[in-house]
Amino acid sequence: MEPLVVGAVAYTPNVVPIWEGIRDYYRTGPVEMDFVLFSHYGRQVDALVAGTIDIAWNTNLAWVRTVLQTGHRARALAMRDTDLTFRSHLVCRAGAGLRGPEDLKGRRLALGSRDSAQAAILPLHYLRREGIANGDIELLRIDSDLGKHGDTGRSELDAIRAVLDGDADAAAIGINTWESIGRDELMPDALESFWTSPTYCHCNFTALDTLAEERADAWTNHLLGMDWNDPEHRRIMELEGLRRWVRPQLDGYTDLFQAVAEQEIALRW
Numbered sequence: 001m002e003p004l005v006v007g008a009v010a011y012t013p014n015v016v017p018i019w020e021g022i023r024d025y026y027r028t029g030p031v032e033m034d035f036v037l038f039s040h041y042g043r044q045v046d047a048l049v050a051g052t053i054d055i056a057w058n059t060n061l062a063w064v065r066t067v068l069q070t071g072h073r074a075r076a077l078a079m080r081d082t083d084l085t086f087r088s089h090l091v092c093r094a095g096a097g098l099r100g101p102e103d104l105k106g107r108r109l110a111l112g113s114r115d116s117a118q119a120a121i122l123p124l125h126y127l128r129r130e131g132i133a134n135g136d137i138e139l140l141r142i143d144s145d146l147g148k149h150g151d152t153g154r155s156e157l158d159a160i161r162a163v164l165d166g167d168a169d170a171a172a173i174g175i176n177t178w179e180s181i182g183r184d185e186l187m188p189d190a191l192e193s194f195w196t197s198p199t200y201c202h203c204n205f206t207a208l209d210t211l212a213e214e215r216a217d218a219w220t221n222h223l224l225g226m227d228w229n230d231p232e233h234r235r236i237m238e239l240e241g242l243r244r245w246v247r248p249q250l251d252g253y254t255d256l257f258q259a260v261a262e263q264e265i266a267l268r269w
Contacts, residue, residue: 001031003026003031003032003033003034004031004032004033004034004054004055004211004215004219005033005034005035005036005052005053005054005055006019006022006033006034006035006036006053006054006055006056006057006205007035007036007037007038007044007047007048007053007055007056007057008035008036008037008038008044008056008057009037009038009039009040009041009044009057009148009149009151010037010038010039011145011148011151011152012151012152014239015037016037017239018236018239018240019035019037021232021235021236021239022035022236023035025222025226025232025233025236026219026222029218029219029222030218030221030222031215031218031219031222033055033219036053039147040146040147040148041058041059041061041062041065041115041147041148041149042147044056044058044062045058045062045065045066045069048066048206048207048208049066049069049070049208051208051210054207054211054215055077055205055206055207055211055216055219056205056206056207057203057205057206058203058204058205058206059117059149059150059151059202059203060086060117060200060201060202060203060204060253060256061115061116061117061121061149061256061260061265062149062206063076063203063204063206063253064253064256064257064260065267066206066208067257068260068267069267070208073208073209073210074206074207074208074209075206075207075208075209075211075216076204076205076206076248076250077204077205077206077207077216077219077220077223077248078204078205078220078223078224078245078246078247078248079201079202079203079204079205079245079246079247079248079249080202080203080240080241080242080244080245080246081242081243081244081245081246082202082241082242082243083201083202083203083204083242084199084201084246084249084252085199086118086174086175086199086200086201086202087174087175087196087197087198087199087200088118088119088122088123088126088172088173088174088175088196088197089172089173089174089175089178089193089195089196089197090104090109090123090170090171090172090193090194090195090196091160091163091170091171091173091178091191091192091193091194092163092169092170092171092191092192092194093163093164093190093191093192094189094190094191094192095192096169096170096192098169098170098194099194100130100194100195101127101130101131101132101195102130102131102132103194104127104132104136104137104169104170105132105136105137106136106137107137107138107169107170108137108138108139108140108167108168108169108170109137109138109139109140109168109169109170109171109172110140110142110158110159110160110162110163110167110168110170110171110172111123111124111139111140111141111142111159111171111172112142112144112150112155112156112158112159112172112173113142113143113144113145113146113148113149113150113154113155114141114143114146115146115147115148115149115150115265116149116150116155116156116174117149117150117200117202117256117259118150118156118172118173118174118175118202119150119155119156119159119172119173119174119177120141120150120172121256121259121260121263121265122197122200122255122256122259123172123197124259124263125255125256125258125259125262125263126197126198126255128262140159140162140167140168142155142158142159142162143155144158150174153174153176153177153181156171156173156174156177157177157181159171159172159173160173160177160181160191163191164190164191170194176241178193198255199252200252200253200255200256201248201249201250201252201253204248205220205223223245224245224246224247226245228243228244
């Protein structure tokens with residue numbers, strides 16, 4: 001039987017060793033797999049919908065787009081433990097005196113790429129939930145690396161630079177950027193987080209209902225069997241940023257579905 005073909009977006013050079021390692025892991029499993037890399041998520045979603053690939057390693061926005069483009073014929077197979085509790089932060093220069101969303105009124109907020117759920121779409125959604133209306137703040141949109149859905153972190157770093165340079169009063173960034181850049185020794189005491197979003201879900205492996213259930217289940221169960229305590233498995237898991245593969249929790253995408261509808265986010269870019 002032909003291997004299942006999994007799609008992933010090449011947003012960083014270490015994507016190749018990650019997927020070579022996962023492919024090797026599946027050589028011992030009940031179903032083999034291979035992978036193909038895409039330059040952006042729009043092309044990957046289209047390939048999944050067209051049946052060119054069997055499974056897509058999707059961002060949360062790519063998941064929402066797949067669900068909507070297929071009339072809810074998509075199935076989430078698995079996700080990382082770190083995808084369950086994703087958050088966004090609003091950050092400012094240390095000592096700027098911002099204490100919450102209300103303090104942004106009349107100020108400038110730098111957003112990441114417009115296709116980044118964590119650095120643009122969801123922060124705006126949550127700010128509106130907090131009572132911040134259109135026109136209350138000036139938005140500085142930084143569309144770096146469009147098509148990658150914020151995976152490279154480039155637009156978030158550019159948003160931080162706008163704050164440090166005085167071009168914005170605050171920036172919206174994802175928790176990964178905040179934990180790796182915003183408060184470590186690279187920028188000691190330069191920034192502070194003054195608001196944190198509710199938790200939401202990030203990436204998942206997505207398939208359509210055209211993939212035979214027994215093959216999808218066999219592939220998923222083998223993935224869930226990857227063990228952090230196995231040195232070979234751990235090498236891959238560290239590169240991909242998780243300690244455990246888990247089953248999806250679809251409630252964690254509710255806010256993004258709402259945000260996409262409210263902001264009239266295009267299904268294709």
